[in-house]
Amino acid sequence: MRKMNILLILAVILLIALPLGLYGKTADFSGSDDQGTTAITQVQPGYKPWFKPLWQPSGEVESFFFALEAAIGAGFIGYFLGVSKAKKEK
DSSP: OHHHHHHHHHHHHHHHHHHHHHHTTTOOOOOHHHHHHHHHHHHOTTOOOSOOOSOOOOHHHHHHHHHHHHHHHHHHHHHHHHHHHHHHHO
16 A cells, blocks of 8 residues: 555656746746637737736735635535545445
């Protein structure tokens, strides 16, 4: 069991490090918002948005909300996996 855990950890590290090592310098890590804006201006250069956002958070606050959303999602997944495992063991 211990060998399997070590192999899994090494596989995860490899899955993270290999793409970053191969494509890290040339990859475009822009978000989908940036790509969507670029596509819209290419298709219709004179496009005007229908409305403006009520509040535009700074980059740090936006990153915080993204991390918070990921943490809440991971919490829900972990909770339901734990509940299902507990039910299975009973």
